[in-house]
Amino acid sequence: MTSGIDVEPLAEDALLLRFGATIDAALNAQVHAAAVRLRAHLPTVECTPAYASLLLRFDPAEWSRDDDEPPLRRVREAALALLEGAASVDEQPRSVDIPVLYGGPAGPDLAAVSAHSGLSIEEVITRHTAATYSVAMLGFAPGFPYLLGLDPALAMPRRADPRLSVPAGSVAIGGVQTGIYPEALPGGWQLIGRTPLRLFDVQAPSPSLLRPGDRVRFHAIDEAAFQRLIDTPGAVR
Numbered sequence: 568m569t570s571g572i573d574v575e576p577l578a579e580d581a582l583l584l585r586f587g588a589t590i591d592a593a594l595n596a597q598v599h600a601a602a603v604r605l606r607a608h609l610p611t612v613e614c615t616p617a618y619a620s621l622l623l624r625f626d627p628a629e630w631s632r633d634d635d636e637p638p639l640r641r642v643r644e645a646a647l648a649l650l651e652g653a654a655s656v657d658e659q660p661r662s663v664d665i666p667v668l669y670g671g672p673a674g675p676d677l678a679a680v681s682a683h684s685g686l687s688i689e690e691v692i693t694r695h696t697a698a699t700y701s702v703a704m705l706g707f708a709p710g711f712p713y714l715l716g717l718d719p720a721l722a723m724p725r726r727a728d729p730r731l732s733v734p735a736g737s738v739a740i741g742g743v744q745t746g747i748y749p750e751a752l753p754g755g756w757q758l759i760g761r762t763p764l765r766l767f768d769v770q771a772p773s774p775s776l777l778r779p780g781d782r783v784r785f786h787a788i789d790e791a792a793f794q795r796l797i798d799t800p801g802a803v804r
Contacts, residue, residue, distance in 0.1 A: 571586065571587070572584050572585065572586055572647070572650070573585040574643050574646075574647070576639050577622075579627055579638070579639065580624060580625055580626065580627050580638075581622065581623065581624050581625075582622075582623045582639065582642060582643055582646070583620055583621070583622055583623070584601065584620060584621040584622075584623065584646065585619065585620045586598055586601075586619050586620060586621070587619040588619055589618075589619060590618050590619075590703075590715070590743070590744075591618075591619070592701065592703075592715050592716070594618070594619050595616075595618055595619065595701070595703045595704075595715060596701075598616045598617070598618070598619060598620065598621050599616055599660075599779060599780040601614075601621055601650055602614040602616045602621055602779070602780070603780070604649055604650065605621075605623070605646055605649060605650070608649050609642075609645060609646065609649070611625060611626065611629055612624070612625045612642065612646075613625070616703075616704055616779045616780070617703075617704045617706070618703055618704055618713070623642060623646060625638070625642050627639075630642055660701070660780050660781055660782050661778065661780075661781045661782065662781070662782045662783075662784070663776070663777060663781050663782070663783050663784075664783075664784050664785075664786060665738075665747070665762050665764060665783060665784070665785050665786070666762055666763065666764065666785075666786055666787075666788045666792065666793075666796060667696075667738050667760040667761065667762050667785050667786065667787060667788065668760055668761050668762075668763075668787075668788055668789070668790060668792075668793040669692045669695075669759060669760035669787055670688060670692075670759070670760065671790075673737075673758075673760050673761035673793070674737075674738070674758050674759040674760040674761065675758055676726070676739075676740075676757040676758045676759060677691065677692075677758075677759045677760070679723075679757060680721060680723050680740060680757055680759055683723045684720050684721055684723070686720060686721075691721060691759070692787055694718040694720060694721055695717075695718070695721060695745070695759065695785060696784070696785045696786055696787055697718070698716045698717065698718055698784075699716055699782055699783070699784055700714035700715060700716035700717070700745065700782070700783040700784070700785075701714065701715050701716055701780065701781070701782055701783070702714060702777050702778065702779050702780060702781040702782075702783060703715045703744075703779070704779055705775060705777070705778075705779060707752075708748075708749055708750060708752055708767075709749065709750075709767050709769075709774065709775065710749035710750075710766040710767025710774065710775040710776065710777070711746060711747070711748065711749050711766070712746055712747055712766070712777045712781075712783070713744055713746055714744060714745045714746055714747075714783055715743075715744060716745075717740065717743055717744055717745050719743070721740060721745075722740070722742060722743045723740050723742075723757050724742060725741050725742065725755040725756055725757070726755045726756070726757060728755075729753060729754060729755030730753065730754055730755070731753050732751050732752070732753065733748045733751065733752055733753065733754040733756075733758065734748070734751055734761060735748060735749060735750045735751050735765075735766075736748065736749075736761045736762045736763060736764065736765075736766070737754075737758045737760075737761050738758070738759055738760040738761060738762060738785065739754070739756035739757055739758050739759065740756060740757045740759060741755070741756035741757065747762060747766055747777075748766075749765075749766035749767040749775075750766075750767065760787075761793070763793055763796035763797040763799075764776060764796070
């Protein structure tokens with residue numbers, strides 16, 4: 568796996584492993600495989616995956632020795648040695664099911680996605696729920712998942728006029744990706760539905776509902792089911 572990995576020092580306590588420079592599912596899988604392996608063997612090193620890179624954060628004091636070798640070099644050598652020849656993920660990804668109320672006030676851009684794709688609204692929903700997505704990374708806001716696996720027919724540019732506030736739980740399309748807004752936030756993605764699930768809760772033992780590397784499926788629900796779920800603990804607020 569180490570072939571083609573570029574290592575960039577970012578600070579005295581941070582390294583960036585670059586696996587490439589594109590949004591690609593296979594490349595992203597390499598990043599997650601590396602993160603799983605490094606977490607298992609270097610538990611004191613924090614690993615944060617992105618699309619094509621992996622950030623390593625560590626305590627330099629824990630990696631200091633009596634010789635003059637810098638901690639950055641020690642972590643670099645340890646990480647690359649562990650990744651040498653590693654080609655697969657050492658654990659199975661989690662599967663998470665996300666209920667979604669599509670269209671209407673919950674998905675005000677669904678009709679625009681339908682028109683852009685040349686598909687009926689029903690076919691857009693069918694295709695969006697048929698795919699299995701992978702959480703490529705979390706970013707933009709705590710708990711915001713960037714999901715790869717969108718049917719290419721549903722790809723659509725971001726809005727020319729971003730909204731000042733997008734409701735928490737909004738399921739959206741931005742380019743070739745889909746995502747879910749964890750909180751009420753500004754945003755320019757195309758809103759096609761809304762989930763009652765809470766994506767991020769700072770008080771929870773694991774604040775983010777989704778983790779990088781997870782597999783995600785969406786399923787459509789009606790207004791009555793949405794209202795029942797939104798009144799339960801763990802729903803969006």
